[in-house]
Structures are given as C-alpha cells and as structure tokens.
Amino acid sequence: MAVGASAGGVEALADLVRALPEDLAVPIVVVMHLPASGTSVLPAILDRASPLPALPIADGEALAPGRIYVGPPDHHVIVGRGELSLTHGPRENGYRPAVDVLFRTAALSYGPAAIGIVLSGTLDDGAAGLGVIKAHGGIAIVQSPDDATYAGMPQAAIDRVDVDHVCPVREIAALLPLLAAGDPLPAIGPALLPDPLLDVPTSEEHASGFICPDCGGALWTVDEGGVARYRCRIGHAFSEHSLLTVQGADVEAALWAALRSLEERAALLRRIAGRAEEAGNRKSAASFRAKAADADRQAEVIRAGVLPAPLDVGAAGGNVTS
Known part of the structure; x- marks a missing residue:
C-alpha cells in the first residue's frame, strides 16, 4: 500500500495508522512533502501512534508485511519488486519526494496488487500517479475532502481519477484489512526498473x-x-x-525584482539631479528629475499588480462607527 500526503498530512497519517490492526499483513509505504534540510521526525510520530512499527526508509530496504516505511526528505521513494530504493532525481510537481513517483513505481512493480491512498494536501501531487495505479488494475483510495485539513490533493484526485473509495481517514483504516484479506498477488514489474523516473507509461508526447x-x-x-x-x-x-502555481511564483518574483530596480533607478536619478542643481545645471537637473518621475510611475504600476488591494472595510462590513 502506498500513501501520499502534504499539508495537514501529519494529523491524517497519525489518525490512519492509529486505527490499523496490529495483524495487518501488508507493507505500507508513506511519503509526505517535507523540507529538504534536516531529519524528519515523521517515522517517530507514526511509530508512537501505530500498533505497527514505523521506520525511515533506507536505500535497498526490503519490504516486509506489517511495517510502515516512511520516505526521507529530499529523496524520491521507488517501489521495486520486494524492495524500496531512494533517488535524488528531478523534482515532480516541485517536490522531492513526490507522491506521483511513489504511486507510479508501485503500479509498475505490483500492478493489480497496488493500492494508492491520497490524504490531506494542497495542489494535486498524487493524482497522476493514482491514475497510473488505476490503469494497471490497482485500487485508488482518497480521503474525503471535507475530512481533510487541506482538500486540494484529495479533490484533484477525485476530479481526475475514477477512484474506488472516498471516505474519512478512520474509514480508510477499517477498509485496508478487507482489501488485504485476499490472496497476495506477486510483483509483476522488473526487479530493477531501467529508469523509474523517466520510464513512464504515457501517451505520445x-x-x-x-x-x-x-x-x-x-x-x-x-x-x-x-x-x-x-x-x-x-x-x-x-x-x-502545479505548473500554473510555479509560473505564478516566478512572475511575482520577476515583478518584485523589476519594482526594486525601478525604485533604485528613481533614487539614483534624483541624486544625480541634485548634484546637477548644485553645479548650476538646471536643465540637466530637470531632465533627470523627469526621468525619475517616469521610473516612479512605472514602479507604481508594478506595485499595484503585486500588492493586494486595501480592504474596503465599509463595503465589506457595512458602515463603521467609532
């Protein structure tokens, strides 16, 4: 079973593993969007919460039933046949680890035996990977958006994939033993994927x-x-x-850089104008001040585009009295 989460995911994961039976005879692999630096305390949190042991994944870790494997920061988790590996490959959806990588490689290695679970998070990492699990005959489970602290990832998966189950976290925990009760299917993928990040089942590019x-x-x-x-x-x-979000952040960063440059240009032009006036060059001073005013106007246009409009308290909440 492969589980992906992002914002709000610690609470959702803790609730999920807390309700698992101690005799659940399948491995559970978890990735969550984490800061790249530092050591994650997520394995310790889940280990305290769950009747099953939770441990951080080491490269080449063998999969064993009844254990929870937690991906480390800044590494994708690759599900191979009977083992897990870690890679510092390219980010997907801006993340490493990415839920899509976990789900996709689980589908490629285990086919109909793969189960993907999307929990709380923003944006839509995991939706494409869940689609690959479904395309290989696996099972797609999503936390109910109204049960999630952040509904973005669950809702994106529901919108784009024909999911099998949408339910609150505690119901997901009750569902997993039923799904694991059938005869386990053997891994179908190659022992080592030739390129688990680039060898992706896709349509024509x-x-x-x-x-x-x-x-x-x-x-x-x-x-x-x-x-x-x-x-x-x-x-x-x-x-x-995710591409739209990254583009928006890039545009905003570029606008702030342009605003800073224009304000610095206006300040320098006024300084030059002052020195020209001190030297008695009034015509040059006037020209530099006009250029400074132009830079100020351009800066105001950009500032209006990147700063939120001031709240109109009167319009939003009616008349305000002192």
Whole structure:
C-alpha cells in the first residue's frame, strides 16, 4: 500500500495508522512533502501512534508485511519488486519526494496488487500517479475532502481519477484489512526498473510550447494515467495546476525584482539631479528629475499588480462607527 500526503498530512497519517490492526499483513509505504534540510521526525510520530512499527526508509530496504516505511526528505521513494530504493532525481510537481513517483513505481512493480491512498494536501501531487495505479488494475483510495485539513490533493484526485473509495481517514483504516484479506498477488514489474523516473507509461508526447521552470528546457505534454502532465527531458514533471502555481511564483518574483530596480533607478536619478542643481545645471537637473518621475510611475504600476488591494472595510462590513 502506498500513501501520499502534504499539508495537514501529519494529523491524517497519525489518525490512519492509529486505527490499523496490529495483524495487518501488508507493507505500507508513506511519503509526505517535507523540507529538504534536516531529519524528519515523521517515522517517530507514526511509530508512537501505530500498533505497527514505523521506520525511515533506507536505500535497498526490503519490504516486509506489517511495517510502515516512511520516505526521507529530499529523496524520491521507488517501489521495486520486494524492495524500496531512494533517488535524488528531478523534482515532480516541485517536490522531492513526490507522491506521483511513489504511486507510479508501485503500479509498475505490483500492478493489480497496488493500492494508492491520497490524504490531506494542497495542489494535486498524487493524482497522476493514482491514475497510473488505476490503469494497471490497482485500487485508488482518497480521503474525503471535507475530512481533510487541506482538500486540494484529495479533490484533484477525485476530479481526475475514477477512484474506488472516498471516505474519512478512520474509514480508510477499517477498509485496508478487507482489501488485504485476499490472496497476495506477486510483483509483476522488473526487479530493477531501467529508469523509474523517466520510464513512464504515457501517451505520445507533444511539444507544449512552455519552458521548464526548474531547468529552462522545453516541456512536453504527456498523458499519465489519464492525467495531463508536462515533462522535460531532464525529468522534471508538473501537473497543469502545479505548473500554473510555479509560473505564478516566478512572475511575482520577476515583478518584485523589476519594482526594486525601478525604485533604485528613481533614487539614483534624483541624486544625480541634485548634484546637477548644485553645479548650476538646471536643465540637466530637470531632465533627470523627469526621468525619475517616469521610473516612479512605472514602479507604481508594478506595485499595484503585486500588492493586494486595501480592504474596503465599509463595503465589506457595512458602515463603521467609532
């Protein structure tokens, strides 16, 4: 079983594992979006909460039933046949570890035996990978959006994948022993995937006309498990929503940089104008002050685009009296 979470995921994961039976005879592999630096305390949190032992994944870790394997920061988790491996490969949807990588490799290695579970989180990491699990005959489970602290990831999965079960976390925990009760299916994938990040089951690629925000390479449009994705030759991958989010952040950063440059230019022009006046060059001083005023006007246009509009208290809440 493969579980992915992001914002709000610690609480959801703790609730999930707390309700698991101690005789659950399947391995559970967990990844969560984490800061790249430092050591994750998530394995310790889940170990205290669950009747099953939870441990951080080591590269080459053998899969054993009745254990919870937790992915470390800044590494993708690759599900192979009977073992787990770690890679520092290209980010997907801006994340490493990415839920899509976990789900996709679980589907490639275990086919109909793979179970993917999407929990609380923002944006839509995991939706494409869950689609690959479904395409290989596996089972897709999603936390109910109204049960999640952040509904973005669950709702994206529901919108894009024909999921099998949508329910609160505690109901997911009750469902898992029933799904694990059947005869276990053998792994079907190769012992070692030739390239678990780039060897992706997709439809034909088409040039998108967009640029990868991570490396500057061309992005190609692909279909992964029925979900539209953008992938560059390096391996960086984005859903439509995650690409839009990254582009928005890049545009905002560029606007702030332009605003700073224009304000610095205006200040320098006024300083030059002052020195020109001291030297008696009034015509030059006037020209520099006019250029400074132009820079100020340009800066105001950009400032209006990046700063939120002030709240109109009167319009929002009626008349305000002192």
